[in-house]
Amino acid sequence: MFTVHWRILKNEGMRRLFIGLLVLLLSLEIKAQSSSLPIDSIYQLIKSKSVYRKTVDWNRVDQAFQNKVDSAKNQEDTLKAFVFVFKQLHDVHSAIYYKNQYFGHYKGVDQQTAEKIKPLLDRSTAQAGKMKAAFLANHFGYILIPTIQAFGEQINSYAQAIGDSLCKLHSSHTKGYIIDLRLNGGGNLYPMLAGLSAFLGNSQVGGEVDESGRMVRTWQTKNGNFYQGDYQQTNVKAYCKLDLSRMPVVVLLSSVTRSSGQATAVAFKGRSKTYFIGESTAEGYTTSNNYIQLRSDLALNLATEYIADRKGNVYKVLVRPDLELKGKDNFDQLMQDAKVKAAFDWLNKNIR
16 A cells, blocks of 8 residues: 655656556556456355256356456446346345455345335344243143354354243143244254254154255254264254154244254144244245355355255245235234234144
């Protein structure tokens, strides 16, 4: 870096020469900044690993991407070239994180839809990490599983908290449960499924499949913990051993349920005595993502597989409810919530 004192450049020719030199130096500096990013490595990872990679004409995308990189004036412009690639793939779930900045493709919605979902989005953000458990209508348990962003030991802490909440909530009077995923905007799947494993039993509850439908990894719950393939992802020591695998359950969904919230819902698909009420989930987030730390300041979160339920059904876009019921949510007064009341109706008909 250098500083120029303009008063010494009295000759107009010298000024023009200096300006030309300065432009050249800045151009070289920009090129150096852009080249410091592992552009080719990131691009090849997307091109070879994206679950959507077979949906585009790569010859066309290659050329357009290179044109954007060549015309980039700074690193932000270079990273926006990858946003273009995600857009061509119709991939809203992948992103690049660079120095606390997010570079991903967001599929916009019309103003009417935006105004409709804003209250849910705002509440989802405010509710993140805050579970809620209650006993409703004398014999139904209710548990809200929000967005859970968890890393390291936090994963076990959240899983433990969910399991412990169920232990405190359950009694001989409990005849069924409502699992509310309406405010679940994603995060970490492991504590969600480990915490809810009492409902799922010791079994395979889903998995991840590649673009051809081949199972890549299975999901299992066993002894209160979550396993991805053969790898145990949680270590929970519940102080009670509940078996709620035969208990009637209603799962509530909304249009802002996405990512691991959707995966949690899928884990309940195919479970006996289970019913889904609400709205179809957000589109495009039903993928398993591979988080690749490229450098301390640079990471790629790439959608590499679709999620599938225990019966092998693949969810490529969204998760649909059994009973579609739009709006009329009332999280402050659950007994006045239309979806909760619909859940009561179904549970009352399916009490064993």
